[in-house]
Amino acid sequence: MPEGDTIFRAARALNRALAGRTITGFHSAYPLLTRFNDDHPLTGQTVQSVESRGKWVLMHFSGGAKLVTHMLMNGSWHIYKPGEKWRAPGSAARIVIETADYVAVGFNVPLAEMHTADSLRRERRIPAAKGDLLNADFDTETAVARILAEADGELGDVLLRQRVMAGVGNVFKSEVCFMTGLYPFRKVGTLTEAQVREIVDVARKQLAANVMEDSGDRIVTWRGVGRRTTRSSAPSESLWVYGRAGEPCRKCATPIEQRMQGKDARVTFWCPNCQR
Incomplete structure (x- = not known):
């Protein structure tokens, strides 16, 4: 999707x-x-x-x-x-x-x-405009409050709930959890407000980085490159963990793991060493 x-x-x-x-x-x-x-x-x-x-x-x-x-x-x-x-x-x-x-x-x-x-x-x-991570009217305070309100939910699953914070899908879910060093299966209730704020900040920055362009007002329908969350320009090194089960973590070389999560059984990827 x-x-x-x-x-x-x-x-x-x-x-x-x-x-x-x-x-x-x-x-x-x-x-x-x-x-x-x-x-x-x-x-x-x-x-x-x-x-x-x-x-x-x-x-x-x-x-x-x-x-x-x-x-x-x-x-x-x-x-x-x-x-x-x-x-x-x-x-x-x-x-x-x-x-x-x-x-x-x-x-x-x-x-x-x-x-x-x-x-x-x-x-x-x-979602309302203020709930969309890429909207200029995005309301960080509301997003933080909505995530914290999902105390019994698993972090990775909560990030997919568009009524909580709109725009994150299965790829960014795993990538944001990795970049914040958080285990995607931990309960939101175990997080501090500072950690939740970092999650929102990282999610917004990562989505924004994937819609930047230098085309001015020209109509661009295909950018010719895939989604990227790392700083590497190599296509094979564009993501930290998503789709990399069994491959070495780009930070510590521990094999990346994967598991189904949530009632919709969406696959989640994480590093068991960096995200304990």
Whole structure:
């Protein structure tokens, strides 16, 4: 499943392509979206902005509606010039938004809903801006308090709870625990407030480091490099522990271990020496 950095980059590219432009066509394979467009035509409206909230993409229209999508495992947004050949079959297109300059296509998007400002505030699945690690309005104090409130939860599992702190996925979960030297299976109630603050700080810095670019206002949909948490430029040394079970720790050479964690049985990686 894409993590917060991937969704942030997708939303940023969509925003650069669509923000301020007039919609010339809207099509969807989903009856509820089609019905909404029939009742409240999006054609003629402008896209005000596109943002990410954790693992959700939010597209705001001038008429007040907000298209909210979640990629889960296989969904993706593509951006094309009008008439450009799509890189995925048309049968996989779930949402198509056309403007004079660009066409945005949501392929295999499994979750798509229309919201108003009021319904969006009431929707518990979608994080508020201040709960998103990559949002300029992120509230550190609230995140720290929410983590501390999960005293009975295991640290690695709590970091995946988007209502607690949005944007961390399975890769960053293991990487943040390693970089803070914390055992991912320990109870949150055993942590000090200082340790929790460090967790939040490291998580925010690591996600931010993976959305940096030097492209100005150009539309960038693929950076050509993978996710990175180490300072090494070598592709084979980009992560500390994730996906490295049995390999030597990059700090102490102890073999990295892995184990399933949480009710969703998500795999967690850690160094048994650095994270006792």
